[in-house]
Amino acid sequence: MIEDILQPSRRGFLADLGAAAVGLSFTGGLAGCGSPGKSLNFYNWDTYIGATTLKDFKAATGINVNMSLFANNDELFAKLRGGNQGYDVIVPTNDFVQRMIQADMLLPLDHAKIPNIRNIAPEFITADYDPGRKYSMPYTWLVLGIGYRKSKVDGVPDSWKWLFDSDRYKGRIGMLGEAGDLCRIALKYLGLPPESRNPADFARVQQLLIRQKPNIAVFHEDNGQDLLLAGDIDIVLEYNGDIAQVMREDKDLDFVVPKEGSQLQSDCLCIPKGAPNPEFATRFINYLLDAKAGAEIASTIRFPTPNAAAKALMGADYRDSPVIFPPPAVMANCYWASYAGEATVRLYEETITRVRAA
Structure with a gap:
């Protein structure tokens, strides 16, 4: 099982992630790494990605990911309310997805370019806060x-x-x-x-x-x-x-x-309006919904995954945990x-x- 191999501690998380290689920033601002046209900017929660996910995505696509962090949804919303400062993919919680949709802050997703949507459990495809999953893909619940x-x-x-x-x-x-x-x-x-x-x-x-x-x-x-x-x-x-x-x-x-x-709640993957690289953002979202990539993420962050294909790859200590599920x-x-x-x-x-x- 993937989970039996990947058990990083929080203290070892950043070392495993390779912060310098992916342009990680703790200031909430954008990092300056990555060559123009071959990078995207990811605005995420702390310790909310797999230990090798970003490096694996770069190896698979040649696209570098610059990840910066926000502390809560209020901070995320405030940062984007006045206009996108260069972010390509964000991870708002479901009620903030709804709020951002109503504020016209998100780009619609092209499902034809996100074939890994098939890995999402059926109960997470239907969402009152985003009917038809027009603007968001579920990342965790x-x-x-x-x-x-x-x-x-x-x-x-x-x-x-x-x-x-x-x-x-x-x-x-x-x-x-x-x-x-x-x-x-x-x-x-x-x-x-x-x-x-x-x-x-x-x-x-x-x-x-x-x-x-x-x-x-x-x-x-x-x-x-x-x-x-x-x-x-x-x-x-x-x-x-x-x-x-x-x-x-x-x-x-x-x-x-x-x-x-x-x-x-459910944290979701979205592309904010004004994203510099929406095509790269779509490829990244699709990659995060891959079964193996999703399992690697779940094994690191320990949140319940809505990705049924990823969950099937996990060990019993994850699938059967009454804390996680x-x-x-x-x-x-x-x-x-x-x-x-x-x-x-x-x-x-x-x-x-x-x-x-x-």
Whole structure:
């Protein structure tokens, strides 16, 4: 199995990736590597590509990939809102795909040039946020939950209470900083509709989070798993794949989806308007949907893949993991994040801004 061969640690990830060879940038700006006309610019999440994927793509096509990183969807959207600064492929989450479609920020995809679409599981071909997959291809799917250090918590922290409404782990709590995700999870915990647009509901979220703020060590930006691994925190709101990555390095770590239910999402591959090399971008997206390439990605990043052909190549410790693929009873109590309009986005942002400033 591919997974049995490829088991890089997070610390060894960049060395395996060959950062200099692919023009990796940590500043969020574009790297200056690659010859003109034979390179593309990839804007991605941290540790969200296979250890050899970019080198393999270059070997197969002669196209160099310059990858730069963003911390969250808010940053990605803000960077592109004023115009594309040279990115060819981006990886927004499904609700931001919907938002970008409505804002006319994405190019339609030519399915005839993406034959590896056949590898995607049927349930991911149909998407309410992008009917007909006109603008996006699914890259991963994910669920939010609680990552924790078993030796530092009392049993399994299977309720959002331990993050949102308790001082039991005072000063050892990490909270996800992305406004929309945090608000929707808090709404779910309060028994309110996650898709609420009611300002009164957001006032309750604000009150809840401000009351809990003295117990929170950090509002993290896509690095909660690193803080947990380092021992800086003991319990964290984070995505299942992020925690699955560090569980390979520390057996004292685990992940649970709280009993109140949680949020499902899918990160997608898109071509933003103004992409300098849309043809190269299309070839790259097709390559990422290849079965072997998809398995190499999944074995590295440990997020659940919507690529059925890639999943079939994976070992049982990936396919049967309840962290990577939560059981149906858990999934039944989850909801999909959705774009609720700019007025609601402002409610998310204003609520979390006030919480942080309190």
